[in-house]
Amino acid sequence: MSAKKNYCRLAAAAVVGSLVLTACSAGSGGNSSEGSAENTSVTVALTGEPVNLDFTTTAGAAIPQALMSNVYEGLVEIDQAGKIQPLLAESWELSNGNKTYTFKLREGATFSNGEAFTAEDVKFSIERVQSDAWVSSLKKKMDIVDSVEVNSDTEVAITLKQPSNAWLFDMGTLVGAIFDPSGVDDLAGTAIGTGPYEIDAWNRGQSIEFATREDYWGEAPTVENVSLRYFADAVATTNALQSGDVDVVYNMQSPELLSSFESDGKYQVLDGTSNGEIVLSMNNNMAPFDDLRVRQAVMHAIDRQAVVDTAWNGYGTVVGGPVPTTDPYYEDLNDVYPYDPAKAESLLAEAGAQDLDITFTVPTRPYATAVSEIVVSQLADVGINAKIESAEFPAVWLDEVFTKQDYQMSVVLAVESRDVLAMFNNPDYYLGYDNSKIKDLAAEADAADEAGYVDGMKQVVRTIVDDAAANTLFIFPNIVVAKAEVTGIPANSVTEALDLTNLGWK
Amino acid sequence: MGIRLLTNLVRFAVTYVIATVAVFFFMRAIPGDPAQIALGVNASPELLAKTRAEFGTDRPLIVQYFDWALGLPAGNFGTSYVTRQDISPLIIDRVQVSLILVVLAMLVALLIAVPFGTYAAVKHRNPSGIIISGVSQLGVAIPNFLAGILLVVVFAVGLGWLPANGWTPPGEDFGDFLARVFLPVLALASVQGAILTRYVRSAVMEVMSEDYLRTARSKGLGKLESLVKHGLRNASIPVLTVTSVQLAALIIGAVVIERVFVIPGLGSMLLDAVGNRDLLTVQSVVMVLVAITLIINLVVDVLYTILDPRIRKGA
Numbered sequence: 071m072s073a074k075k076n077y078c079r080l081a082a083a084a085v086v087g088s089l090v091l092t093a094c095s096a097g098s099g100g101n102s103s104e105g106s107a108e109n110t111s112v113t114v115a116l117t118g119e120p121v122n123l124d125f126t127t128t129a130g131a132a133i134p135q136a137l138m139s140n141v142y143e144g145l146v147e148i149d150q151a152g153k154i155q156p157l158l159a160e161s162w163e164l165s166n167g168n169k170t171y172t173f174k175l176r177e178g179a180t181f182s183n184g185e186a187f188t189a190e191d192v193k194f195s196i197e198r199v200q201s202d203a204w205v206s207s208l209k210k211k212m213d214i215v216d217s218v219e220v221n222s223d224t225e226v227a228i229t230l231k232q233p234s235n236a237w238l239f240d241m242g243t244l245v246g247a248i249f250d251p252s253g254v255d256d257l258a259g260t261a262i263g264t265g266p267y268e269i270d271a272w273n274r275g276q277s278i279e280f281a282t283r284e285d286y287w288g289e290a291p292t293v294e295n296v297s298l299r300y301f302a303d304a305v306a307t308t309n310a311l312q313s314g315d316v317d318v319v320y321n322m323q324s325p326e327l328l329s330s331f332e333s334d335g336k337y338q339v340l341d342g343t344s345n346g347e348i349v350l351s352m353n354n355n356m357a358p359f360d361d362l363r364v365r366q367a368v369m370h371a372i373d374r375q376a377v378v379d380t381a382w383n384g385y386g387t388v389v390g391g392p393v394p395t396t397d398p399y400y401e402d403l404n405d406v407y408p409y410d411p412a413k414a415e416s417l418l419a420e421a422g423a424q425d426l427d428i429t430f431t432v433p434t435r436p437y438a439t440a441v442s443e444i445v446v447s448q449l450a451d452v453g454i455n456a457k458i459e460s461a462e463f464p465a466v467w468l469d470e471v472f473t474k475q476d477y478q479m480s481v482v483l484a485v486e487s488r489d490v491l492a493m494f495n496n497p498d499y500y501l502g503y504d505n506s507k508i509k510d511l512a513a514e515a516d517a518a519d520e521a522g523y524v525d526g527m528k529q530v531v532r533t534i535v536d537d538a539a540a541n542t543l544f545i546f547p548n549i550v551v552a553k554a555e556v557t558g559i560p561a562n563s564v565t566e567a568l569d570l571t572n573l574g575w576k
Numbered sequence: 577m578g579i580r581l582l583t584n585l586v587r588f589a590v591t592y593v594i595a596t597v598a599v600f601f602f603m604r605a606i607p608g609d610p611a612q613i614a615l616g617v618n619a620s621p622e623l624l625a626k627t628r629a630e631f632g633t634d635r636p637l638i639v640q641y642f643d644w645a646l647g648l649p650a651g652n653f654g655t656s657y658v659t660r661q662d663i664s665p666l667i668i669d670r671v672q673v674s675l676i677l678v679v680l681a682m683l684v685a686l687l688i689a690v691p692f693g694t695y696a697a698v699k700h701r702n703p704s705g706i707i708i709s710g711v712s713q714l715g716v717a718i719p720n721f722l723a724g725i726l727l728v729v730v731f732a733v734g735l736g737w738l739p740a741n742g743w744t745p746p747g748e749d750f751g752d753f754l755a756r757v758f759l760p761v762l763a764l765a766s767v768q769g770a771i772l773t774r775y776v777r778s779a780v781m782e783v784m785s786e787d788y789l790r791t792a793r794s795k796g797l798g799k800l801e802s803l804v805k806h807g808l809r810n811a812s813i814p815v816l817t818v819t820s821v822q823l824a825a826l827i828i829g830a831v832v833i834e835r836v837f838v839i840p841g842l843g844s845m846l847l848d849a850v851g852n853r854d855l856l857t858v859q860s861v862v863m864v865l866v867a868i869t870l871i872i873n874l875v876v877d878v879l880y881t882i883l884d885p886r887i888r889k890g891a
Contacts (some may be wrong), residue, residue, distance in 0.1 A: 121658045121852055128658075129616025205627055207619040258660035274666065275840025275848070276743060301741070302835050302844070309740035310838075313732040464616075465608025465853050473612060 111295035112556060112573045115307040115316040117323060119275070119300035124257035125244050126204045131485055131566055134244040136278055136298055138567035141182070142263035144246035145173055145192065146238065148487075148565045152396030154242055158187065158264060168233035168519070169216075175224045179287035181250040182268040187287075189226040193218040195248045196228065203254075208486075211240045234516050235523040236488065243487055243565050266291050266571050276300065280570065292558060292574030304436070311337075311551060318552040318559060320568060323436050325383035331551050341385055342548035342561030345394045346485040348386070348441060349493070350541040351471075353478055355502035358428065363421040365538035369407035370414040371452040372445060378544045381440035386544040391535045392490050394545050396564050399527035406535050414452040430456040431471055431480040433463035438481050441543060445481070472500045483546055487565050490527075494534045503539040584877055588870050595866045596645045599859050604637055608853045614658060631657040633855075644859065653860035658852045663860050666845070671864060673743065674834070674841035678826050680757065681764035685826075686819070688769030693776025694808075698799065700781060709777065715770020720829045724763035724836040731759060741838040760837040764829055768822055775818045779811040786810070813884055820876040824869045 120132040139147060145159035156162075159173040179187040198204060199212040214234050219227040230237060240246060253262030261269055266288065270281040277299040282291050299316055301307045304324030308331075310316045321344075322328070331337040352359035352368060359365050374388045387395055390403035418424055432442040446456045456479065461467040471477040477500075484493060494503045495512050508530045515526025534540075548563040558572030611627040612619065619627075628634040632643070647654060653663035692708050699705030732740035738759055744752040783789060784807065792802040831843030838844070842861055849857035 119848070121848075121854070122660050124660065127660075128614050129619075202626075205615065205623055207615055207623065210620075273840070275670070275844055276838070299742075301838050302847075306741055306836075306838055309728055309733050310742070313736060313738070313740040315739050315742055462608070464613055465606075465851070468612050468616075469607045469609060473609070 109575050110293055111297065112293050112318065112570075112575075113297045113299055113316045114318045114320050114568075114570070114573075115299050115301055115310055116320055116568075117301050117303060117307065120278075122258035123261045123269075123272075125247075126199075126206055126257060128258075129206060134566035135568045137261055137263070138244055138247065138565065139265065139569040139571065140267045140280060140296075140567070141261045141265045141269065142244075142247040142249075143265045144242055144248060145175075146242045146246070147567075148239065148242040150560060150562045150564060152394075152398070152564050154238060157242075158248060166229065168517075169231075170227055170229045171238070172221070172225065172227045175226065176287060177224055179264050180285055181253055181262050181264055182283055183250060183253050183262045185250045185252060187248065187250075187264050188223040189220040190223075191248055191250055192226045192228075193220050194251050195246075198249065198254070199245055206245075208243075208245050211237070211243075211245045232517050235518070235520065236491075236516055239488060267296065270295070291571040296570045296573060308551065311553075317556050318550060318573075320548075320550050320559075321563065322549040322551055325385050325547075325549060328383065328385075328549065328551065336554055338550075338552050338554050338556070340548075340550040340552070340559060340561040342550060342563060343387060343395055344485075344546050344548040344563040345396065345487045345489075345565070346483045346546035346563075347392050347394065348437060348543040348546055349392065349482055349484050349501075350441075350445065350543050351477075351480045351482065351501050352538075352540060353475065353500075353502055354504065354539060355475070356478055358421070358423050358426055359478060361421050361423070362538060363417045364423050364426070366407065367414040367417040367421070367423075367452065368449070368454070369538050369541055370410045370417065371454065372448050372541060372543070373409040374404070374541075374543050375409075376448070377441060377444050380444045382437065382544070382547070385547040385549055387547070388544050389542065391531050392484075392493060392540065392542045393531055396562065397488060397490075399524045399531060401528055401531075403532070403535050406532075407538070411448075411452050418453060424453050426454045428454060428456050428478045430458050431461050431467070431477045432458050433461050433467040433471075433480070433482060435463050435483070437483055437546070438463070441481055445543075475500050475502065481543070485546075485566075490531060490534070494539055495530075501540055503534065503537070507537070508533050580881070581878070584874055588874060591870060592863075592866065596648065596859075596863060597641075599862045599866075600641050600644065601637070603855050603858055609633075610657060610853045610855060613853050633657075644856065648860075648863060654856050656849075656854050656857045658849075658854040658857070663857055666857075667842070667860060667864055670840060670842045670845045670861075673745075673839060674827070674830055674843065676746070677757065677760060677764070677830050677834070677839065677841060678823070680761045681768060681826055681830075682819070682823055684761055684765035685768035685772055685822075688765065689772030689776050692769075693773040694780050694803070696773065696777045697780035697784065698803070700777070708773065712770040712773040712777075715767055716774065718767060720763050720767040721832045721836055723766055724760065724833050727759045727763050728836070741836075743837075743839045756837075760833050760839060763836075764826060764833055767829070768826055771822060772815070772818065776811070776815055779814045780807065783807040783811045809883065813880065816876060816879060816883065820872050823872050827865060827868060 118132045120136060122128055123133060123137065125133040143157050145157060146154050147157040149155045158176050158179060160176050162171050162173045164171060175189060181187060196212060196215055196218050199209050200215065214230050214237055216229045216231045221227055248264060250262055266283060266286045267280040268283050270279040272278050277297050280296045282294050304322055304327060307319045307322065308327050311319050328339055332339050352365050354360060378384055378386045378388055388404060389395065390406055393400045418426065430442060430446065432438050442458055446458060449456050461470055471480045486492060491512055493499060493501060495505045495508060497503065497505055511526055511530050515523050515530065518526055548561065550559055550561055552559055555576040557574045557576055560569050610631055610633055611624050615623055615627060632640065644654060651664055653667060655661065656663050696705040696708040728740050731738050739756050742756050744756055746753040784803065789802055789807055792806050797805065830841060831846060834841045834843035835847060842864065846858060846861045849861065
């Protein structure tokens with residue numbers, strides 16, 4: 071008889087158990103979507119979690135995206151229009167033949183560990199970039215600094231080896247981040263900066279929680295807490311938005327999911343611009359793309375607007391050159407190689423390259439797979455048969471395409487800010503562009519005054535495009551989907567930073 | 577019984593050592609340089625060489641292997657050169673999450689399978705029994721990640737009753753924990769429950785045709801009573817075997833389900849680590865999974881001897 075009782079108890083437990091589960095979950099599910107903390111916190115969904123917090127030794131966009139402008143600040147910052155604005159420096163003056171920048175520093179700023187921000191920290195931070203402590207490949211942006219002199223607690227003079235327009239901009243990116251000498255012992259796990267936020271908690275695999283600093287030198291952020299929640303893919307982010315778990319989906323990578331939000335008044339969709347270019351690369355050092363005419367044929371063969379419309383639902387800007395619209399030397403270069411399949415075919419005939427078979431190495435990223443299909447079909451129309459070979463990103467792609475340069479054609483999103491020279495002014499780079507025509511031009515432009523810089527860089531870019539060094543398909547959009555009541559979202563992604571300070575609620 | 581246990585322990589150790597060799601060398605065989613991934617594009621050869629030396633990936637493979645494998649018995653997985661964190665506490669943290677998920681899913685699966693499977697066996701000629709059998713057939717055919725995605729679409733995105741994804745530790749907010757764990761557990765358990773229902777049904781049906789059950793009936797016990805008193809214990813042996821195999825399958829299923837529901841368990845840790853070529857973390861997570869599977873087998877073997885005295889004596 072006791073066995074029978076046990077059996078019944080088991081069945082009863084099953085029923086009760088499932089009821090309890092349903093009851094509890096229904097209750098709190100409702101709570102989380104109508105959260106009472108809405109006015110003091112904002113939750114932002116992103117894809118790709120930082121592996122650690124140390125961008126001085128680890129590459130990738132995720133770390134500076136979370137930390138720059140929020141935890142770390144530089145002497146200057148780049149605003150939403152791509153312009154340089156004061157931040158920890160109140161003002162600066164140029165002297166010594168435009169080689170010395172004298173910065174007047176903000177008083178009363180402190181690091182989150184309580185230490186005061188002074189000119190010594192500026193010297194420490196810049197010299198640290200030049201030392202072995204930094205192993206990021208971006209550190210070479212500080213190679214141009216000759217010396218850092220501390221004039222007083224609030225004044226620092228930085229002398230460059232030669233005048234440079236690019237350097238001051240770089241000071242607004244992660245290489246310009248100011249550290250405290252006593253705050254660099256555990257950069258991978260602890261971030262100490264002068265910014266408006268400090269990291270309250272990092273729930274690995276889930277989220278980073280930011281809390282406002284009460285002793286922040288500047289204007290306090292609108293909300294007290296911001297949570298960056300990390301997801302594996304775009305579908306998971308929009309699911310979380312629809313079920314009320316997150317308030318903003320930033321840099322959304324799946325535009326085909328947007329239609330349900332665009333027509334719904336509960337949400338807003340922002341179509342911002344970014345500094346990322348979708349670059350269709352052609353290995354300039356390898357047949358058939360060592361022939362200028364074949365590269366030009368590819369430029370004419372591809373209808374870039376059709377690529378954007380098909381692959382990315384029309385989001386993104388077609389520019390015709392490797393320069394984002396927010397860079398000072400941007401100009402529309404779509405006319406250089408208009409869509410003209412007949413011309414492409416005649417160029418291929420001239421080069422003796424009809425019925426060409428090539429391999430197209432496509433990294434495993436949503437944008438790359440989306441773009442590759444239409445590119446392949448347009449190439450086929452002019453007689454280029456591209457065979458798609460998938461390469462896991464980043465590991466395999468970096469190994470095969472980037473390091474070994476064993477590829478013919480590939481496509482990648484180049485995300486670094488103002489990276490046109492990094493990509494093309496280096497013959498050893500995987501694109502293999504022969505930089506002899508632009509090398510001197512680029513150096514002259516960097517050392518010129520501001521107008522000379524813009525004109526010179528325009529000339530550099532035009533030369534690169536004329537040589538069909540690579541086909542810039544479009545400027546990657548920064549798509550943001552958010553609850554309609556969220557304000558202060560930085561729609562444009564101009565540097566690597568995602569500035570959280572203005573986020574708020576209507 | 578002692579010899580049986582000893583044989584099992586030796587088998588456990590040998591399997592584990594073979595697994596370390598396989599995991600280590602397979603991970604080195606796939607392309608991708610951890611230093612290159614850590615530094616990204618534009619890294620100079622000098623920086624790369626320096627970083628490789630720092631990571632220790634420039635040493636001979638055999639040295640790297642022993643360096644890692646000899647630390648394992650002490651639970652010392654080393655320091656990940658990608659996250660720059662000690663791996664052991666991270667794994668302990670993640671293991672708890674995955675085990676909560678898997679154990680809850682198994683319990684729910686059994687709570688579905690035992691009553692429904694028994695019912696379907698007892699009523700195997702009735703329409704109701706045939707319906708249960710048919711529904712479970714359908715459940716077997718659905719992969720659990722698909723079940724997960726469908727559950728999210730219906731209950732989180734469509735109806736808005738439950739959060740779509742995420743995780744709250746039970747100690748932090750138990751209500752929220754239940755809300756978030758409900759759908760992933762259901763996704764895992766519904767498929768497992770369907771599979772187990774079929775095994776329970778066939779095991780019970782086999783027991784029902786045994787002579788001793790007919791004897792029990794002839795002594796005047798009812799159908800259900802005789803089954804509960806004399807049948808279930810015998811039926812539990814094949815069910816236990818399948819449960820242990822399915823528990824291992826459930827852990828693998830959890831890897832995918834954790835991805836779908838953004839749960840910070842071992843599975844999502846493993847997938848992230850593979851993407852970052854965080855070799856030490858991948859190796860360590862795989863070895864933890866291997867150990868869990870081997871321990872389950874060991875425990876099940878001990879359970880056999882408790883449930884069935886014949887096995888105890890046979891050894």
